[in-house]
Amino acid sequence: MFEAVISPDCGPPAGPYSPAIRAGGFLFISGQGPFDGSGNLAGGTFAEQAHVVFDNLEALARAAGADLGRVVRLGAFLNDLADFAQWNEVCEQRLSKPYPARTTVPAVLPRFALEVDAILLLEGAP
Numbered sequence: 001m002f003e004a005v006i007s008p009d010c011g012p013p014a015g016p017y018s019p020a021i022r023a024g025g026f027l028f029i030s031g032q033g034p035f036d037g038s039g040n041l042a043g044g045t046f047a048e049q050a051h052v053v054f055d056n057l058e059a060l061a062r063a064a065g066a067d068l069g070r071v072v073r074l075g076a077f078l079n080d081l082a083d084f085a086q087w088n089e090v091c092e093q094r095l096s097k098p099y100p101a102r103t104t105v106p107a108v109l110p111r112f113a114l115e116v117d118a119i120l121l122l123e124g125a126p
Contacts, residue, residue, distance in 0.1 A: 009059035011035035032056040050090040070120040077107035
C-alpha cells in the first residue's frame, strides 16, 4: 500500500505525478526545483535556489512526519557542473552526518539551476 504526500509549502506538480509517495517504510520524494508554494521560481543565485530546493524537500518530509535527518539517498541534477562545489557547501549546511548516499549528474534544466529527489527512511520502518 502507498499514499501520496503533499505540502502546501511546495509548488504544485508540473505533471501527472505525486510530489512524494509513502511506501513500505520509505518516503520517495519526486524531483524538487526551486519553486515556492505558488509554483513561482525562487532564488537568484545557485546557492539561493539550492536552499529553496532543500526547503521543499524538508516540507514534504515534514508532511510525512519525518525530517531531513532521515534522508538515505539524494539525487541531484545540476544545470552546470561548475556549481558542484557550491552544491557540496549547501549539502553540508542542510544535511547531517552520516550524509546520505548521493548522486550528482549534469542535466539540461530550462529555467533553473538544479532539481533534487530524495528517499527517506520513515520512523518505525524495519
